[in-house]
Amino acid sequence: MVTQADTDHIMKFPILVGDIGGTNARFAILVDAYAEPKEFPVLQTADFSTIDEAIQNAILDHTSIQPRSAVLAIAGPVEGDEIDLTNCAWVVKPRQMMETLGLSDITVINDFEAQALAVVSLEPKHLEKLGGGAGDPHGSRAVLGPGTGLGVAGMVRSRASWVPVPGEGGHVDMGPRTERDLELFPHIEHIDGRISGEQLLCGRGLQNIYRAICKVGGTEPALETPADITAAGLSGESPEAKETLALFVTYLGRLAGDFALTFMARGGVYLAGGIVQKIVEPLKNPAFRKAFEDKAPHQQILRETPVYIITHPLAALSGLSAFARTPARFGVATEGRRWRQG
Ligand SMILES: Nc1ncnc2c1ncn2[C@@H]1O[C@H](COP(=O)(O)OP(=O)(O)OP(=O)(O)O)[C@@H](O)[C@H]1O
Numbered sequence: 001m002v003t004q005a006d007t008d009h010i011m012k013f014p015i016l017v018g019d020i021g022g023t024n025a026r027f028a029i030l031v032d033a034y035a036e037p038k039e040f041p042v043l044q045t046a047d048f049s050t051i052d053e054a055i056q057n058a059i060l061d062h063t064s065i066q067p068r069s070a071v072l073a074i075a076g077p078v079e080g081d082e083i084d085l086t087n088c089a090w091v092v093k094p095r096q097m098m099e100t101l102g103l104s105d106i107t108v109i110n111d112f113e114a115q116a117l118a119v120v121s122l123e124p125k126h127l128e129k130l131g132g133g134a135g136d137p138h139g140s141r142a143v144l145g146p147g148t149g150l151g152v153a154g155m156v157r158s159r160a161s162w163v164p165v166p167g168e169g170g171h172v173d174m175g176p177r178t179e180r181d182l183e184l185f186p187h188i189e190h191i192d193g194r195i196s197g198e199q200l201l202c203g204r205g206l207q208n209i210y211r212a213i214c215k216v217g218g219t220e221p222a223l224e225t226p227a228d229i230t231a232a233g234l235s236g237e238s239p240e241a242k243e244t245l246a247l248f249v250t251y252l253g254r255l256a257g258d259f260a261l262t263f264m265a266r267g268g269v270y271l272a273g274g275i276v277q278k279i280v281e282p283l284k285n286p287a288f289r290k291a292f293e294d295k296a297p298h299q300q301i302l303r304e305t306p307v308y309i310i311t312h313p314l315a316a317l318s319g320l321s322a323f324a325r326t327p328a329r330f331g332v333a334t335e336g337r338r339w340r341q342g
Helices: 004-009 051-058 094-101 111-119 179-187 203-217 226-235 239-263 274-278 286-293 299-304 315-325
Strands: 015-020 024-030 069-074 105-110 127-129 141-146 150-158 161-166 268-271 307-310 338-340
Touching: 015 051, 015 111, 015 315, 024 051, 024 315, 051 094, 069 111, 069 315, 094 105, 094 338, 105 111, 105 161, 111 141, 111 150, 111 161, 111 268, 111 307, 111 315, 141 239, 141 274, 150 239, 179 203, 203 226, 203 239, 226 239, 226 274, 239 268, 239 286, 239 299, 274 307, 286 299, 286 307
Parallel strands: 015 069, 069 105, 141 268, 268 307
Antiparallel strands: 015 024, 105 338, 127 307, 141 150, 150 161
16 A cells, blocks of 8 residues: 555656766666666766766767656765765755756665665676575675775665665774784875775775785885776786785675674675676685684674675666665655755
8 A cells, every 4th residue: 555655755757866986977767667777878977077967968868758856876975955976076966956957856865875775676696695694585784885985884674674774884994903914004005094994995995905015025016006906916917916806805804794793784795886896706715705704703693694796787776776666665764865846
């Protein structure tokens, strides 16, 4: 039965869904609740000075469908009528977007809430399992996504609906654990005197680990970009890059285990974002699960907890689409994050 509260959630189709990261932005249009989303090529945020210009030039100018509503996921906290994006120069101004883009209903959520929505929406073919038990289908989940930054969210079940729990978990402290860490950590770039998850587990983190390894080994860092480092690490042509990948995987396992405990994620921990999709083979190395399960006194809980790599290239869009189609299935708070005309 559709209740008053449910109808209030409902958005009018066609609905534009958008996942805006620090580097890439991905969009699709849902024509109705059943049709497959109409997807558009991934665009680079740096190629457009504003989000309005990007949506107009790269989306609306290429279709005759005029969206009436939009659900956008952005990297950063959603506060006020002018929302700054972390790691990107765009500012989302929903009231202005209504005027310029002809939308009448805009909801803005955090990009890792969208990833959390995806973990209960994706089909098994879009997940690659990295050990652990079967997982409780109604159990809480945690999502970690190394990208331009490090996003973290939880997904908890309450009164038959799924509630995404966004936060700033990428900024928790990371401490040294092994002799090798003790050698390298003094050379990892600090932020205000500390090493946070995001100093190690994102594109910049790969560079940070690689440079520390070169420094301690007395070699000149020859590789520049995160993509160069993973390529040279995967091929084995650079021993420093190979170790960088091994440590990245270990640190990700460590932090994933911490969030599994924080959320008691018996439904599993999900690894999202562009970087993990490029390093599937190193993640299958036993070092990942070893670090994930190394959580005395709770090793047994971690041993049973499944970990999945999300392999869907547009996972957040699929989460946003599930929410746009069936908002009542999810406990997404829209107070202060939804703008409507009339
Ligand atoms: N092959 C690769 N190996 C490792 N890192 C890569 C590779 N290709 C791109 N990157 C890095 O991945 C990061 C972008 O991640 P992603 O594709 O998940 O983008 P994003 O959604 O914009 O990120 P975010 O949502 O965190 O802002 C950049 O730091 C980039 O340098």
